[in-house]
Every structure is written in structure tokens, then in C-alpha cells.
Amino acid sequence: MHEAAIALAVLREAEKLAKSLAAKPKLVEVVVGELQNIDIDVLSEYLRMNLREVMPGVEYRITTEPPVLRCEQCSHEWRLDMSELSPDAREAIHFLPEALHAYVRCPKCGSRDLKVVRGREIRVRVYG
Numbered sequence: 001m002h003e004a005a006i007a008l009a010v011l012r013e014a015e016k017l018a019k020s021l022a023a024k025p026k027l028v029e030v031v032v033g034e035l036q037n038i039d040i041d042v043l044s045e046y047l048r049m050n051l052r053e054v055m056p057g058v059e060y061r062i063t064t065e066p067p068v069l070r071c072e073q074c075s076h077e078w079r080l081d082m083s084e085l086s087p088d089a090r091e092a093i094h095f096l097p098e099a100l101h102a103y104v105r106c107p108k109c110g111s112r113d114l115k116v117v118r119g120r121e122i123r124v125r126v127y128g
């Protein structure tokens with residue numbers, strides 16, 4: 001149930017951001033890296049249930065962001081299109097992001113010595 005804990009952290013962050021906003025907050029956007037092992041539907045449900053108590057009248061939107069990888073051998077950096085992976089690979093990576101190294105190679109030099117630059121974090125934005 002770590003979606004509940006994430007939802008709570010998102011709400012706290014949204015409240016904090018809303019305070020520093022000059023205008024009245026209207027929309028909370030949650031950007032989830034695709035390497036985060038979370039169930040978006042469950043997270044969405046928690047936000048739907050709790051946001052109206054914390055910030056009445058504010059809408060929310062969850063968007064996902066493809067991972068950005070960097071090759072440690074040749075420094076090539078690219079966005080990984082998860083839809084190009086096999087369903088098995090996608091599932092493995094969803095549950096264990098480290099499994100990425102077993103399925104993905106650098107498109108330039110073929111190395112598996114990859115670093116995840118982006119894709120594991122959750123960012124919160126509040127719009128007025």
C-alpha cells in the first residue's frame with residue numbers, strides 16, 4: 001500500500017506549494033516517472049478521495065514521464081520509450097527498476113553500463 005504514503009506526501013507537497021502561490025490554486029499536477037513502481041489507478045483514487053478535504057475545489061492530474069538514461073561508456077543520453085520494450089520487460093522493470101539493465105542497451109555503443117538520470121521520481125506542481 002505504498003500508494004497511500006505517496007499520496008500523502010503528494011498532498012503535503014501540494015499544500016506547501018499552494019502557500020507560495022500568488023493565485024488561488026486550481027490544479028495539482030503529479031508527474032510520475034515511469035520507473036516508479038506504483039499503481040497509477042490506486043494513487044489516483046487516493047488523491048481523488050483526499051484532495052477535496054485538503055484543498056477543496058482543486059483538480060488534479062497525473063501524468064507519466066518516460067525515463068531518461070545515460071550510458072556510462074559513451075555518455076549518450078536518451079529517453080527510453082517503454083512501449084518499445086516487450087511486455088515481459090515492461091512488467092519486470094515496473095516491479096524492479098534495476099531489471100532495466102537486463103533488457104536495455106545503449107543504442108549508440110551497445111553497453112549495458114547505464115545510469116538512470118530521470119524516471120524514478122515523483123514531482124508535484126501546483127497551478128493557480
Ligand SMILES: [Zn+2]
Pocket residue numbers: 071072073074075076106107108109110111
Ligand atoms: Zn553508449
